[in-house]
Amino acid sequence: MARWTMAIDLDKCLGCQACTVACRMENNTPIAGPEQAEKGRAILWNEVIPFVEGEYPNVTARYIPRPCMHCDDPLCVKVCPVKATYKNEEGTVLVDYERCIGCRFCTVACPYTVRYFNWHEPYYPESLKAHLNPDVPIRPKGVVEKCTFCVQRLQRARAKAEAEGRVFLASDYVPACVQTCTGRARYFGDLDDPTSLVSQLLKSPRAFRLLEELGTKPKVFYLREG
Amino acid sequence: MSHLESTVFATLRKTGIRFYILFGVLAALVVWGVFAYIYQLIEGLGVTGLSRPVYWGIYLTNFVFFIGISHAGTLISAILRVTQANWRRSITRIAEAVTVFALCVGGLQILIDMGRPDRILNMIFYGRYQSVFLWDLTCIGIYFMSSITYLYLPMIPDFARMRDKLTDIARWRKWLYTLAALGWKGNHEQHRRLEIAIAIMAIAIIPIAVSVHTVVSWIFGMTVQPMWHSTIFGPYFVVGAIFSGIATLFIAMAIMRKVLRLEAWLTDKQFDYLGLLLLVMSAFWCYFTFAEYLTTVYSALTHEMHVADAKLYGEYAWAFWLMVFCNAVVPFAILTRRAGRTVMGTVIASVFINIGMWLERFTIVAPTLTRPSLAFEHAIYQPSWVEISITVGSLALFALLFVIFFKLFPSLAIWEVEEGIEIEERNRINKQLSLEDLRAMEKA
Amino acid sequence: METLYWLINTQTLGGLVVVIVFGVVVTLYFFMLRWIVAGANVADDGDT
Numbered sequence A: 001m002a003r004w005t006m007a008i009d010l011d012k013c014l015g016c017q018a019c020t021v022a023c024r025m026e027n028n029t030p031i032a033g034p035e036q037a038e039k040g041r042a043i044l045w046n047e048v049i050p051f052v053e054g055e056y057p058n059v060t061a062r063y064i065p066r067p068c069m070h071c072d073d074p075l076c077v078k079v080c081p082v083k084a085t086y087k088n089e090e091g092t093v094l095v096d097y098e099r100c101i102g103c104r105f106c107t108v109a110c111p112y113t114v115r116y117f118n119w120h121e122p123y124y125p126e127s128l129k130a131h132l133n134p135d136v137p138i139r140p141k142g143v144v145e146k147c148t149f150c151v152q153r154l155q156r157a158r159a160k161a162e163a164e165g166r167v168f169l170a171s172d173y174v175p176a177c178v179q180t181c182t183g184r185a186r187y188f189g190d191l192d193d194p195t196s197l198v199s200q201l202l203k204s205p206r207a208f209r210l211l212e213e214l215g216t217k218p219k220v221f222y223l224r225e226g
Numbered sequence B: 001m002s003h004l005e006s007t008v009f010a011t012l013r014k015t016g017i018r019f020y021i022l023f024g025v026l027a028a029l030v031v032w033g034v035f036a037y038i039y040q041l042i043e044g045l046g047v048t049g050l051s052r053p054v055y056w057g058i059y060l061t062n063f064v065f066f067i068g069i070s071h072a073g074t075l076i077s078a079i080l081r082v083t084q085a086n087w088r089r090s091i092t093r094i095a096e097a098v099t100v101f102a103l104c105v106g107g108l109q110i111l112i113d114m115g116r117p118d119r120i121l122n123m124i125f126y127g128r129y130q131s132v133f134l135w136d137l138t139c140i141g142i143y144f145m146s147s148i149t150y151l152y153l154p155m156i157p158d159f160a161r162m163r164d165k166l167t168d169i170a171r172w173r174k175w176l177y178t179l180a181a182l183g184w185k186g187n188h189e190q191h192r193r194l195e196i197a198i199a200i201m202a203i204a205i206i207p208i209a210v211s212v213h214t215v216v217s218w219i220f221g222m223t224v225q226p227m228w229h230s231t232i233f234g235p236y237f238v239v240g241a242i243f244s245g246i247a248t249l250f251i252a253m254a255i256m257r258k259v260l261r262l263e264a265w266l267t268d269k270q271f272d273y274l275g276l277l278l279l280v281m282s283a284f285w286c287y288f289t290f291a292e293y294l295t296t297v298y299s300a301l302t303h304e305m306h307v308a309d310a311k312l313y314g315e316y317a318w319a320f321w322l323m324v325f326c327n328a329v330v331p332f333a334i335l336t337r338r339a340g341r342t343v344m345g346t347v348i349a350s351v352f353i354n355i356g357m358w359l360e361r362f363t364i365v366a367p368t369l370t371r372p373s374l375a376f377e378h379a380i381y382q383p384s385w386v387e388i389s390i391t392v393g394s395l396a397l398f399a400l401l402f403v404i405f406f407k408l409f410p411s412l413a414i415w416e417v418e419e420g421i422e423i424e425e426r427n428r429i430n431k432q433l434s435l436e437d438l439r440a441m442e443k444a
Numbered sequence C: 001m002e003t004l005y006w007l008i009n010t011q012t013l014g015g016l017v018v019v020i021v022f023g024v025v026v027t028l029y030f031f032m033l034r035w036i037v038a039g040a041n042v043a044d045d046g047d048t
Helices: A018-027 A034-038 A075-079 A105-109 A151-163 A176-180 A197-202 B003-013 B017-043 B058-082 B086-090 B092-113 B132-165 B171-180 B188-221 B233-259 B268-299 B302-312 B317-335 B343-370 B385-408 B414-443 C002-009 C013-041
Strands: A004-009 A047-053 A060-066 A085-087 A093-095 A186-190 A220-223
Touching (some): A075 A105, B003 B132, B017 B385, B058 B086, B058 B343, B086 B414, B092 B233, B092 B385, B132 C013, B188 B343, B188 C013, B233 B268, B233 B343, B268 B343
Parallel strands (some): A004 A220
Antiparallel strands (some): A047 A060
8 A cells, every 4th residue: 555645845846836726727626716715715725825034124935835734643534523534545634525514623623724614605617617627526515625635636547557457656646736836846656665756855854844743744744945 | 379389380370571572582683593594504604704724713602601601500509409508499490491501502503613514413423433522422412411301300399289280371381281290299209219319410410511511622622723732621611611600590590580579589698609609610710711821821832822922912812801801800809798799799790700701712712723833824703793693693592492491480499499498497496496495404 | 552543433433322322311311200200109108
């Protein structure tokens, strides 16, 4: 079994948010509109968060692209009363939209605030409707959703390998944000394979995880700037 | 018919215009709340002021608040029964009713807060016990069933009395009382068994009540969020619950005393003694609050300080300091003096305490969510008209259930109060007799 | 440890616990009430 992991090199990240857009197109996240976005209700599974420090003229701005951390000890899974959110055997944390009761315990328990709630019936402008991804279900009103590491791409890659009669390779599976990244800042692979690029990168002295002290063991790690 | 019985039965016999006005006003507020909820059901939770990351707001505040109020009753009534405080006899019924209705309204808040209330039964079908919500379901469920039983048991002899003596009432009510009396004969053995059952329930309900507010606090305590993740939350919430519970009991007692003319039984003594208890709870609350905030601010961890700053000086400072004023300053100013522990004094203190305790729940739920550990822009939370309407409707529902209940059932445990009067009488005679003995001995 | 985690993490098992606990409590209270009701048929001792 693989353990899917993502690495993000902050030296290479331009803050262009192409990953955010690619994620949205891949995963059919509904459009909130400016008024709702202003209220903090935009659904962006892969948000690029700006950290601005200091005061003019000594200002530094840094960007942290933030997908779901797919923690090995996920706090969201711990608190879910109905097992609507769960960690699958490959370590990816997923949500069962048909079962979620919308109590939002997971959204308040997640220290990374990566989980999003469907405040309204999902809305897509006409121009977008034709381009919805048929592989990803539309989430109903009142349930929680979040980054899945594009699990549909994994399923498709496996099916394709099988149809072609060859062995499935970790490199067959690439999430949309990794594929799109302008600066090639993102890496994706199997942490259980010591020869994989992500396993190698994790050994770098630049490697760190967000809020490591909480003991959630995220499977998304970053490479420090500098 | 004794004075006690005729006073208590008076309200059950005749219904005045005042009742219908009160009923109408409360019902209208409830209907308005239902309307707001239906709107929310159709449109989704987007009609609230909630957002990311403030996923929980005043519905959760109300939930904790009402579950807290529910501790009034049963817990106080149980403690007083176990310690055989004779003055409890006239207030236990009211206290137990507060519990049952507060639990109904409190439980409702969770349903209101859910994104998919239609899937509520998933909690049973797919329930997984690691989630604190399952612990809550277990404890609150047991507490609810126990409180109803504990309310019902002492009512059985009263039901029998109504069945036998209230002849001039509607047929469905006669049928109701007869059914609820369970064929009560009131012979010696039956009384003995009833007393045993009540005694068992009184003892059993104390740990159950404590467990309820402990697991409610653990919804917050078991997360890793700044200023939620605190070991003190269990006892802190229990103390706060009893505190706000007694305050609510005071308000209910004062209103019923006036409206139902129960002055002879809900006397200054009850208000004085319970007032002292309220003061003690206020002291406990102050101690816990002080301990909690000093520990946080002294060690000053980064993420915790973001939240503490918001509460102490930031946009939640008004709520925090108003809470301190309501829960600490007002009770101490009024209740420390004997002259303050009157009906008027305790009711004023109680109104402040209820406001203060609601704010306490609010300042626990909201500020933490506006300052997530992974610091990005601070969120703001402003409840919408829908949330406020549902909150007002919930309060009205609580009052309405209360009003209907005491329109149909006696406001005091008649047989228990009678028993208390008998005991007092006997004590008085005994004292007199012993005095006479003394005098006789002196003469001899 | 493994078994313990299985117990608390398995879906439906938690619901079952709730149902059983509720069932036991309701049954207990039911029998308590029946016991009180049955007291009506017990003849009083002479001393009352």
